[in-house]
Amino acid sequence: MLTTVLMVVSVMVGLALVLNTIRLLAGPSTADRILALDTLYINSIALIVLLGLYFSSDMYFESALLIAMLGFVSTAALAKYLLRGDIIE
Numbered sequence: 001m002l003t004t005v006l007m008v009v010s011v012m013v014g015l016a017l018v019l020n021t022i023r024l025l026a027g028p029s030t031a032d033r034i035l036a037l038d039t040l041y042i043n044s045i046a047l048i049v050l051l052g053l054y055f056s057s058d059m060y061f062e063s064a065l066l067i068a069m070l071g072f073v074s075t076a077a078l079a080k081y082l083l084r085g086d087i088i089e
Contacts, residue, residue, distance in 0.1 A: 002053075010047065010054075013050065014047065020039050034079065034082065041067060041068075
């Protein structure tokens with residue numbers, strides 16, 4: 001039962017990844033592209049956690065944590081660049 005649920009949710013998250021990629025490529029403004037990139041890495045974290053549950057491995061959770069930290073820093077840097085024009089003051 002858990003395997004079936006994990007497969008269904010993985011397909012849903014995969015569909016969300018495809019839709020986020022479309023928004024990333026066709027976004028009308030830079031802010032929309034940054035938001036799509038932020039949502040893309042959050043969905044990829046969800047997919048990695050689902051793989052960790054499916055394979056019962058702790059390595060996937062550590063990689064999801066690493067991606068979460070890098071994604072937060074990159075989103076903050078892109079938002080600061082969008083607002084001020086430079087990252088380092």
